[in-house]
Amino acid sequence: MSTTAAPALRAPHIVTTTAELSAAIAREIEALAPSGTAATLGLVPTMGALHSGHESLVSTAREQNDVLVVSIFVNELQFNDEHDFESYPRTLDADMEILARAGADIVFVPGDEEVYPDGRPLVKIDSGALGEKFEGASRPGHFDGMLAVVAKLLHYSMPPASVGRPVAYRAYFGAKDAQQLVLINRMVADLNYPVDVRSVPIMRTAEGLALSSRNQLLTPEQAKAALVIHRALLLVKERADRHEPLYLEDAVGLFEMEPQVELDYFELVDPRTLQELAFNCQDTPFTGEGLLLVAAEVGGVRLIDNMRLGY
Amino acid sequence: MSTTAAPALRAPHIVTTTAELSAAIAREIEALAPSGTAATLGLVPTMGALHSGHESLVSTAREQNDVLVVSIFVNELQFNDEHDFESYPRTLDADMEILARAGADIVFVPGDEEVYPDGRPLVKIDSGALGEKFEGASRPGHFDGMLAVVAKLLHYSMPPASVGRPVAYRAYFGAKDAQQLVLINRMVADLNYPVDVRSVPIMRTAEGLALSSRNQLLTPEQAKAALVIHRALLLVKERADRHEPLYLEDAVGLFEMEPQVELDYFELVDPRTLQELAFNCQDTPFTGEGLLLVAAEVGGVRLIDNMRLGY
Known part of the structure; x- marks a missing residue:
């Protein structure tokens, strides 16, 4: 914009x-x-x-x-x-x-x-x-x-x-x-x-960070590290778009490679009820609808993000 | 009616x-x-x-x-x-x-x-x-x-x-x-x-019992005993109208003379907040506003009633 x-x-x-x-x-x-x-x-x-x-x-x-x-x-x-x-x-x-x-x-x-x-x-x-x-x-x-x-x-x-x-x-x-x-x-x-x-829809920077008034509290280095949030969401979304198993643990694994980012939760839920969906522990192809929710802390700043799947 | x-x-x-x-x-x-x-x-x-x-x-x-x-x-x-x-x-x-x-x-x-x-x-x-x-x-x-x-x-x-x-x-x-x-x-x-x-306002029988669909569950004798509720409310209201001390314990005492009626509560409260007012333990004349609330059981039937004071 x-x-x-x-x-x-x-x-x-x-x-x-x-x-x-x-x-x-x-x-x-x-x-x-x-x-x-x-x-x-x-x-x-x-x-x-x-x-x-x-x-x-x-x-x-x-x-x-x-x-x-x-x-x-x-x-x-x-x-x-x-x-x-x-x-x-x-x-x-x-x-x-x-x-x-x-x-x-x-x-x-x-x-x-x-x-x-x-x-x-x-x-x-x-x-x-x-x-x-x-x-x-x-x-x-x-x-x-x-x-x-x-x-x-x-x-x-x-x-x-x-x-x-x-x-x-x-x-x-x-x-x-x-x-x-x-x-x-x-x-x-x-x-x-x-x-x-x-x-x-969520507005993002060109690099993918969801806009938030809290982003201004991040150093340039922290803002770069925080991009793992979007990468993790996209990893799962691409699998969902291809109707593959989601294997959320792969997305969670990305956070482990970013020591500056402390993951709070990364969950797939029903978009209407926020009930946790079971896809994250199944080998079955994703064919439904879902909402990925994520929260993480970067340098003491809490960031949230999310992405719809199956739409 | x-x-x-x-x-x-x-x-x-x-x-x-x-x-x-x-x-x-x-x-x-x-x-x-x-x-x-x-x-x-x-x-x-x-x-x-x-x-x-x-x-x-x-x-x-x-x-x-x-x-x-x-x-x-x-x-x-x-x-x-x-x-x-x-x-x-x-x-x-x-x-x-x-x-x-x-x-x-x-x-x-x-x-x-x-x-x-x-x-x-x-x-x-x-x-x-x-x-x-x-x-x-x-x-x-x-x-x-x-x-x-x-x-x-x-x-x-x-x-x-x-x-x-x-x-x-x-x-x-x-x-x-x-x-x-x-x-x-x-x-x-x-x-x-x-x-x-x-x-x-509450509708009452000619004798003073507040109308309720539960009244039909009372025997004639129980309905007569239940009139103590209205008598107790009136006793306090007459004192309030004369700006006298209320002495709620006198009203509560009326219930003790009706063994068929088991009193649950008889309280003076703020009509807007239901906060209990202190008049019931004071010798001071009543000059404010209040709401008397009462609940009692008669033969297993729960009855409620109330009366505004100071209006």
């Missing part, structure tokens, strides 16, 4: 309260002519500190929707470490430039007191067994806190009955946070939110 | 799928003239086996709304005892007569596979500490299961964006299930559901 700024069509409308957000959404939808026909509304929830991966998500949502809302809220509930929360980058000015370029109509930037007026929720979303494995095992409470705020954001941006036309409502989340995406899809299904959850 | 049937205006429209429900709600709202003005939509979730208490709830919702939806769904998730679930009364024909008389527009009667197409939810609502006390202490999982289905029902009945007028959306729950009402209010606040939760 080019970093050259395209001419901004107009600055997004910034709102800080849920009442302003609802009014702005109604206004933007009503401004679309002709009334009565179907409209589309996209929401992209973010925690700010936007990079090219977010920009790709926002640009996709921009193309697919008449009205585009982006939220920026650093949600303390999903940090299991207070220092991590406090040191999380806040780069609102740079974020607004990216969002103007990507064409957001409305940017919702609420304060803590707007989102949690009564403090921490008493009635909570429980991510259950799905939220305890993989990233949840390393970050207790992370997914419950993430769902707590997504449950709110999906309601804040819901198209009001007053707009007078059918509105297809979509929410966008990056494919890189695969477990988050599965959990949000489950929450939307289990609570029957009237929203369509959509995703965009 | 009279049991004489008033002439039914029209039979409610019965729907069994969420798609039919949405379409029926849109149709009913659109049928209201003139378009563009505000409309009101009420939802009364029930498990059927309707009695005069439900009828009062439905009638109130009827008076307050242009379009009225009543749902009937016996939600297995909120039963912590399978036998209790299986033996729960299903009286659809009688229920429909009551709902026609009370003027429901739409009755939503989904099957299990419509509400739980994927089986039990993986992402759940956690009623937390609020759901563990009082009734939750005797019925583990009950409130989580109740919230799981209410979270869905509130979405199913949400007015669609296509109706072209502002719609005030309300959901109705009986005051008798006080803890349920508090938890639903908390869920709506914590997840920011765009709905106004409303309640109607």
Whole structure:
């Protein structure tokens, strides 16, 4: 993705309260002519500190929707470490430039007191067994806190009955946070939110490293070592594409040759349920669908990545 | 409340799928003239086996709304005892007569596979500490299961964006299930559901027994003994109305004189948080607000009741 700024069509409308957000959404939808026909509304929830991966998500949502809302809220509930929360980058000015370029109509930037007026929720979303494995095992409470705020954001941006036309409502989340995406899809299904959850593919550097705001914490040498993650994913994907046995242990073996990279997990799971699949210990050809999940530490920086198989 | 049937205006429209429900709600709202003005939509979730208490709830919702939806769904998730679930009364024909008389527009009667197409939810609502006390202490999982289905029902009945007028959306729950009402209010606040939760006062027999489908399980003698519940509530309420010290132990003492009635709890709590208030051990005059909660067993039948103080 080019970093050259395209001419901004107009600055997004910034709102800080849920009442302003609802009014702005109604206004933007009503401004679309002709009334009565179907409209589309996209929401992209973010925690700010936007990079090219977010920009790709926002640009996709921009193309697919008449009205585009982006939220920026650093949600303390999903940090299991207070220092991590406090040191999380806040780069609102740079974020607004990216969002103007990507064409957001409305940017919702609420304060803590707007989102949690009564403090921490008493009635909570429980991510259950799905939220305890993989990233949840390393970050207790992370997914419950993430769902707590997504449950709110999906309601804040819901198209009001007053707009007078059918509105297809979509929410966008990056494919890189695969477990988050599965959990949000489950929450939307289990609570029957009237929203369509959509995703965009992972953005990578030319060398294959998945984009993440944490990449800037890596030395050039560590960033090079981290490329083993993509090599390992590709090794398995090529076998899957050829309907061969996957032999995940070969991919795991690649990590052993990179002493700077400490593998946490490398698993093949059902893309919908995150249930571990048995292909990694079988000689049978791969003919199904799966999601490879990987997490590793490089110089104290935790990196995650994933790849779909069979698609 | 009279049991004489008033002439039914029209039979409610019965729907069994969420798609039919949405379409029926849109149709009913659109049928209201003139378009563009505000409309009101009420939802009364029930498990059927309707009695005069439900009828009062439905009638109130009827008076307050242009379009009225009543749902009937016996939600297995909120039963912590399978036998209790299986033996729960299903009286659809009688229920429909009551709902026609009370003027429901739409009755939503989904099957299990419509509400739980994927089986039990993986992402759940956690009623937390609020759901563990009082009734939750005797019925583990009950409130989580109740919230799981209410979270869905509130979405199913949400007015669609296509109706072209502002719609005030309300959901109705009986005051008798006080803890349920508090938890639903908390869920709506914590997840920011765009709905106004409303309640109607407890219906009582002429003697004071709170209406419940369980009352039919009592012998006449047991029903008479159970009146101690109302006497105990009134004793405290009269003191509260006079701004006297409450001396809850006097109310508890009344139960000791009724050997057929086994008291579980008799507590004064904050109506919003269910936090126990300290008035029961103080000589100070009552000047605040509170909610008296009581549960007792009579001949193996669990009865609950409550009364607001300071209103």
